[in-house]
Amino acid sequence: MRRFLWILALASCGKAGTDSAPPVRSEVSSLGTVEVTATLLELPIEFPRKKLYDYVYVMKYRVLKTHRGKVDGDEILVGHYNPVKPRSAAQDKYSGKLGGSVDEFRVGDVQRLALEAPLDEKMPMVGLIDKYVAEKKTRYWAIWADRAAE
Secondary structure (H helix, E strand, O other): OHHHHHHHHHHOOOOOOOOOOOOOOHHHHHOOOEEEEEEEEEOOOOOOOOOOOOEEEEEEEEEEEEEEOOOOOOEEEEEEEOOOOOHHHOOOOOOOOOEOOOOOOOOOOEEEEEEEOOHHHHOOOOEEEOOOOOOOOOEEEEEEEEEOOO
């Protein structure tokens, strides 16, 4: 009987819960004026792996849920500073507060985002790559980007 309970205890310590989203961090819920859970729909171009200068890339997302604030429509445009870097390492002397648990940007990933708008008033004075320039939509500045589940 004792051996059975020991095996049962070990079995219950398996991988349960590893597929769930990371817990919501206080930064994503307190920074910016908008907080959404969204799916990354498109990357503008392949990111250069060699850092030539600091830049902001505008990416397209589909909003799954708005947690606070208001966004314009189901699809939003979000500017990320130096997206080659993990969000936890993106903050520098130019960017202001940035962070999150997103390590890389992949189409189809779901993220919990803390945002501010408009982008052109919030981003640092760096290069901007916006392939959506013809779309007359608000661009949001990504302050925090955490991995999330649908």
